[in-house]
Amino acid sequence: MHRTKFFDHVILLAGVFLMIAPVVVAFMTSTHAAAEIHRDGLMLTWGGHFDETYREVLTRQGGFTGKVTGARMVMNSFILGIGFAAGKIVLSMLAAYAIVYFRFRLGVVFFWMIFTTLLLPLEVRILPSYEVMTKLGLVNTYTGLIVPLLASATGTFFFRQFFKSVPDELLEAARIDGAGPFKFFIDILIPLSRTMIAAIFIIMFVYGWNQYLWPMLMTNDESFYTLVRGIKQILLVWIGSQIPDYNEAFAMAILAMLPPVLVVVIFQSWFIKGLTESDK
Amino acid sequence: MxxxxxxxxxxxxxxxxxxxxxxxxxxxxxxxxxxxxxxxxxxxxxxxxxxxxxxxxxxxxxxxxxxxxxxxxxxxxxxxxxxxxxxxxxxxxxxxxxxxxxxxxxxxxxxxxxxxxxxxxxxxxxxxxxxxxxxxxxxxxxxxxxxxxxxxxxxxxxxxxxxxxxxxxxxxxxxxxxxxxxxxxxxxxxxxxxxxxxxxxxxxxxxxxxxxxxxxxxxxxxxxxxxxxxxxxxIGSPAMNLITARGESGNLVIGDQTVVMDGAMTVPDGPVTLGVRAEDMKPADHGATAHLELAIDYVEELGAGRLVHGHVGDARLALSTPSGEPLSDLLPIVFDRQRLHLFDTATGRRL
CATH class of the missing domain: 3.40.50.300 (P-loop containing nucleotide triphosphate hydrolases)
Incomplete structure (x- = not known):
C-alpha cells in the first residue's frame, strides 16, 4: 500500500485551504457590522455580532411588503429542494421502470426522446414553461414552482442503467413467488435502489435549493422568496446614503450553504455507494 | 406432487x-x-x-x-x-x-x-x-x-x-x-x-x-x-471412443487391422462409427489372441488406474487399465465384444 508522505499532506492541506477559506471569510465577515465591512472590506477575525445579525436575518420582516422573514425563505428553499428531489425521484423511477421492464410500442423511441432532453437545459424552455404556467394560473404557487421542473432525463437515465443491472432472475423469482408488477416494484426494486435514490436525492436537492432563475420568474409574491433570492434582495437596497447590509447578505449566504452541505455530508457514503457499487 | x-x-x-x-x-x-x-x-x-x-x-x-x-x-x-x-x-x-x-x-x-x-x-x-x-x-x-x-x-x-x-x-x-x-x-x-x-x-x-x-x-x-x-x-467420463471403421464380411476393419467378431454382434458391410468405452478394452493376456495392436501415444496416471491413449491408423483410442508395469510402445488389446456400439456414420443413430 502507498504510505502517506509529508508532501501528500501538503497537497491535501492546500486543497482544503482553497476550498474552506472563502467560506471562513464569509462567515467571519458576517459577524461584523455592516458599516465596518463597508469601510474595511472582508474580515478574517471574529466580529462579535453573530447573535444579532443572524437573529435579524432570520426574523426581521423585510422586503418591500415587510412580510417576508429569513426563516420563511429557509422554509421556501426547503420546500423547493425537497419537493424537487422527491418529485424527480418518483417520476424518473416510474419512467425508468416502464422503459426497462415493460415492452410497449416505441419504448426505445420514448427513451431516446427523454434522453435527448438532456441537451435542453431549463433556460431554453423557460419562456414556454412560464407561458403554460401563467395560463394555468399557477404563478405564485408551490405547484408552479416545482411541477414544471420535475421531469428529469438525468434521473431517468440513472435509474434505467441501475434497473438494467438488476439480474433478470430476480424478476423471475419474484414472478414465481407471486409478485405482480406493482409488488415487484415496491418490495424488490425500491429497496434495492436505496443507495441510488440517496445519490439522486442529493444531486436533485442541491439543484432545487440553488434554483434562482425559475423562482424569480414564477413568483413575485415575496412570501415565496427563497434564500438564494433573498441574498440578492438585500444588496438591492442601495437608496441614498444607505449602506447595503453586507453582514446580512453574508449571513444569508452561509445559511443558504448549510443545508446542501449537511445533506451531502450525511448522505455521502450512500452517495458514493449509489454511484459506484451495485449491491446485488 | x-x-x-x-x-x-x-x-x-x-x-x-x-x-x-x-x-x-x-x-x-x-x-x-x-x-x-x-x-x-x-x-x-x-x-x-x-x-x-x-x-x-x-x-x-x-x-x-x-x-x-x-x-x-x-x-x-x-x-x-x-x-x-x-x-x-x-x-x-x-x-x-x-x-x-x-x-x-x-x-x-x-x-x-x-x-x-x-x-x-x-x-x-x-x-x-x-x-x-x-x-x-x-x-x-x-x-x-x-x-x-x-x-x-x-x-x-x-x-x-x-x-x-x-x-x-x-x-x-x-x-x-x-x-x-x-x-x-x-x-x-x-x-x-x-x-x-x-x-x-x-x-x-x-x-x-x-x-x-x-x-x-x-x-x-x-x-x-x-x-x-x-x-x-x-454421457460417461472419459468420453466413449468413437472411431471410424468399416464392416467387411462380419468383421470390423480399423485402419489396417481387422477385429475378428466371431459373430459376437452383427456388423453391416460398409462404413460405420464404432463406439467403445475405455473400460471395455484391456491389454491382451500373454498368449491370448489380440483383437488390435494399439500404438501408445501417452499415459495418464490416475492413481486408481491409468488411462492409455494411443492410435490405430488415424483412429484415436483411450483405454483404462490398472496401474502396473511400464508399457511397451505397441500394446495388444482385446475388446469386450458384447459391449461394442455401432452407429450409422451419416445419421449417428445406433445400428
Whole structure:
C-alpha cells in the first residue's frame, strides 16, 4: 500500500485551504457590522455580532411588503429542494421502470426522446414553461414552482442503467413467488435502489435549493422568496446614503450553504455507494 | 406432487430459430428427471417454458393433469431454483423464504411454521436473520432450496443450481438435493450440462441436442445403450471412443487391422462409427489372441488406474487399465465384444 508522505499532506492541506477559506471569510465577515465591512472590506477575525445579525436575518420582516422573514425563505428553499428531489425521484423511477421492464410500442423511441432532453437545459424552455404556467394560473404557487421542473432525463437515465443491472432472475423469482408488477416494484426494486435514490436525492436537492432563475420568474409574491433570492434582495437596497447590509447578505449566504452541505455530508457514503457499487 | 406432461412442445425465438423442437416427455409423480445437454441445446428453454417464464410456441405442458400453457408462473404450483440463486439481497433468509407465501396471503403462523420446518431440514436455523450477502455459496444454495420447499409445490424446477459452487461443495450438494427430493417425494426437473450430475442424480435422464431429444432413459440405460453417437460421446467420463471403421464380411476393419467378431454382434458391410468405452478394452493376456495392436501415444496416471491413449491408423483410442508395469510402445488389446456400439456414420443413430 502507498504510505502517506509529508508532501501528500501538503497537497491535501492546500486543497482544503482553497476550498474552506472563502467560506471562513464569509462567515467571519458576517459577524461584523455592516458599516465596518463597508469601510474595511472582508474580515478574517471574529466580529462579535453573530447573535444579532443572524437573529435579524432570520426574523426581521423585510422586503418591500415587510412580510417576508429569513426563516420563511429557509422554509421556501426547503420546500423547493425537497419537493424537487422527491418529485424527480418518483417520476424518473416510474419512467425508468416502464422503459426497462415493460415492452410497449416505441419504448426505445420514448427513451431516446427523454434522453435527448438532456441537451435542453431549463433556460431554453423557460419562456414556454412560464407561458403554460401563467395560463394555468399557477404563478405564485408551490405547484408552479416545482411541477414544471420535475421531469428529469438525468434521473431517468440513472435509474434505467441501475434497473438494467438488476439480474433478470430476480424478476423471475419474484414472478414465481407471486409478485405482480406493482409488488415487484415496491418490495424488490425500491429497496434495492436505496443507495441510488440517496445519490439522486442529493444531486436533485442541491439543484432545487440553488434554483434562482425559475423562482424569480414564477413568483413575485415575496412570501415565496427563497434564500438564494433573498441574498440578492438585500444588496438591492442601495437608496441614498444607505449602506447595503453586507453582514446580512453574508449571513444569508452561509445559511443558504448549510443545508446542501449537511445533506451531502450525511448522505455521502450512500452517495458514493449509489454511484459506484451495485449491491446485488 | 403431480405428474408433468410435456407434449410435442416447440419454441421459436424468432421465425426460423427453433430452440426446442417437438419435445415430448412424460414425467411420473415423484420422479427426478434430469435434462442434460451441451449449452444451447434448449434444456433451459424447456425448463423455463414449464415454469412459465417463456411462452410456448407449439404443444402443451400439463402439471397434475391441468394444461398450464397460459397460466401465470405464480399459479402453476411450481417452485424454481436458479443458477445464481436469485435471492432477494435486501431481505433476511427468513423473509426470502416467506416472501412467496406472504404474497399468497397465507397467515403468519403457518408461514412461521413452514419456514421453521424448511430451515430445520436445510440446517439454516442459525442463519434466519442474516442477509444473503453474509452467507457462503453453499448456504445461499440451501436458502434457494428452502424458498422452493416452503411452497410445497407440485414440482421443483432446478436450473443448473450447482454450477456456481466449487467442485467439492458441488458433490456434497448433489447428494443433499438428491436425498431431499427422495424424502419430500416432489416431482423434479433438473437442468444441467454436467453429465456426472445427470448420472448420479436422475431417475431418468433426458439427453437433448439441438432442441431435440436424443434419448430418454435411466442413467444405466443411457450409459450402456446410447441410442446415438451424440449420447455416447456426451454421457460417461472419459468420453466413449468413437472411431471410424468399416464392416467387411462380419468383421470390423480399423485402419489396417481387422477385429475378428466371431459373430459376437452383427456388423453391416460398409462404413460405420464404432463406439467403445475405455473400460471395455484391456491389454491382451500373454498368449491370448489380440483383437488390435494399439500404438501408445501417452499415459495418464490416475492413481486408481491409468488411462492409455494411443492410435490405430488415424483412429484415436483411450483405454483404462490398472496401474502396473511400464508399457511397451505397441500394446495388444482385446475388446469386450458384447459391449461394442455401432452407429450409422451419416445419421449417428445406433445400428
Amino acid at each position: 403431480a405428474h408433468v406432461t410435456i407434449d410435442r412442445v416447440s419454441k421459436d425465438y424468432q421465425a426460423g430459430v427453433r430452440a426446442v423442437d417437438s419435445v415430448s416427455i412424460d414425467i411420473a409423480d415423484s420422479e427426478f428427471i434430469v435434462l442434460v445437454g451441451p449449452s444451447g441445446c434448449g434444456k433451459s428453454t424447456l425448463l423455463r417454458m414449464v415454469a412459465g417464464l417463456e411462452t410456448i410456441t407449439e404443444g402443451e405442458i400439463g402439471i397434475g393433469g391441468r394444461v398450464i400453457n397460459h397460466v401465470d408462473p405464480a399459479d402453476r404450483d411450481i417452485a424454481m431454483v436458479f443458477q445464481n440463486y436469485a435471492l432477494y439481497p435486501h431481505m433476511t433468509v427468513r423473509n426470502n423464504m416467506a416472501y412467496g407465501l406472504k404474497n399468497r396471503g397465507m397467515n403468519r403462523a403457518d408461514i412461521e411454521k413452514r419456514v421453521a420446518e424448511a430451515a430445520a431440514i436445510l440446517r439454516l436455523q442459525d442463519y434466519l436473520e442474516r442477509r444473503p450477502r453474509q452467507l457462503s455459496g453453499g448456504q445461499r444454495q440451501r436458502v434457494a432450496m428452502g424458498r422452493a420447499i416452503v411452497r410445497e409445490p407440485a414440482a421443483f424446477l432446478f436450473d443448473e443450481p450447482l454450477s456456481n459452487l466449487d467442485a467439492k461443495l458441488r458433490v456434497d450438494m448433489r447428494g443433499e438435493i438428491k436425498q431431499l427430493q427422495k424424502r419430500l417425494g416432489t416431482t423434479s426437473i433438473y437442468v444441467t450440462h454436467d453429465q456426472l450430475e445427470a448420472m448420479t442424480m436422475a431417475d431418468r435422464i433426458v439427453v437433448l441436442n439441438g432442441g431435440r431429444i436424443e434419448q430418454i432413459g435411466t442413467p444405466l440405460d443411457v450409459y450402456r445403450q446410447p441410442q446415438s453417437a451424440f449420447v455416447a460421446s456426451f
